Amino acid sequence: MSDAFFGAIADDFTGATDLAAMLARGGVPVRLHIGVPEGGAAGPFEVIALKIRTIPAEDAVAEARLAAKWLRHQGVRRLFWKYCSTFDSTPRGNIGPVADALMAELGAERTVHCPAFPENGRRVFMGNLFVGEQPLDESPMKDHPLTPMRDASLVRLLAAQAQRDVGLVAFPTVRGGADATRDAIERLRGHIVLDAVEDADLDVLAQAASHLPLICGGSALAAPLPALWMESGVVAQGGASAFDAPSGGRLVLSGSCSEMTRRQVGAYLDHAAGYRLDPMELAQGGLADARAWLAQRDPQADTIVYATAEPKSVAAAQEKLGVSRAGALVEDALATLATDAVGRGIGRIVVAGGETSGAVTRALGVRSLTIGPEIAPGVPWCLADTGPALALKSGNFGGPDFFADAFALLEGGALASAS
Ligand SMILES: Nc1ncnc2c1ncn2[C@@H]1O[C@H](COP(=O)(O)OP(=O)(O)O)[C@@H](O)[C@H]1O
């Protein structure tokens, strides 16, 4: 193995598995750590998953700094700050402050930002982020329970958060190729938003920015990097890690309220048995029924526990309980149910939602994950060091039959979405 070369800090756990999957597509071994590891690095591509998307900015900065110090200590020469392809971060959010802190740590005078992920419908044009055909602030992200996005301009969003200047290298320059894009980047300082509409644009951006000590953005921007660095010889060719999923039953836990997860939960409920968690009931100490319900389920049968709800019902719960208490109640409940399930030998768990995945993974005491096959773009099965196979699904990712597809993939069966 070569020394660590690339080190990423992801602001949530689904984001970290997404990034690890995209790097692994390049055929390189990727190590994914939950939190800052105690041991040393083992390979050229190291990813650290943090849960810092929605915590106070000064705490996010402190955690990201610690992770960066560990990565640099392992010899990492390129740092990547991975945030959401829908830029989940309001004007008071953490993307800018963490990027500023990492730049200071590295003595970098410029960094680039691009959350585009064309395979999942995220595109950046003239500095504005689109989800499918809608500007970010008109997309379902305007109703996100924790990070409602009310502006599509990445330049404005970053300028509100960051201390340094924010500039843009726009689409016509990117279509001019890697040299033109690199020249444009080198003429600017501070935070530089980069446009990308298709994967070919991201290839150009990767070539133009692969020399920078810090790159910020979504996982798709990192996808072309391993091939570039293997080609130039800075990292050795390496095989993907082995993946062998345990058997012992299956479970879906959903705390995401995104439009796509709502469809996925609806589709799974057509044949799976489901239990709906209600934050108001949880506030009155009502998890016992759900635990008892789960305990009597056949582990091999299709089962889902979900708090997933329509925006109106989320808003009602938040009004009564407060945004963070409502979120924490659901996250804690799903984390407890995950612990119960693993205690009963359930070996395959799909978790929907980034914050939710963070809570579940932490409760299960997971320290590292091995990356397995991708169920949908950006969502791989992962093998936890503590035993179970986990698929941590970003709220917005996957098709309507994602949950059934996830289990079918491990069983070698036909994917529902393929029929
Ligand atoms: N019915 C509900 N009412 C209020 N908050 C909820 C409800 N269901 C889930 N939540 C919270 O909403 C948040 C969803 O965020 P997350 O898990 O990151 O999903 P996503 O990946 O869609 O962003 C979590 O904190 C979760 O606990």
Ligand SMILES: O=C(O)[C@@H](O)C(=O)COP(=O)(O)O
């Ligand atoms: O970049 C993305 O969209 C994902 O990797 C991601 O960060 C997911 O976050 P959640 O939607 O909160 O799961």
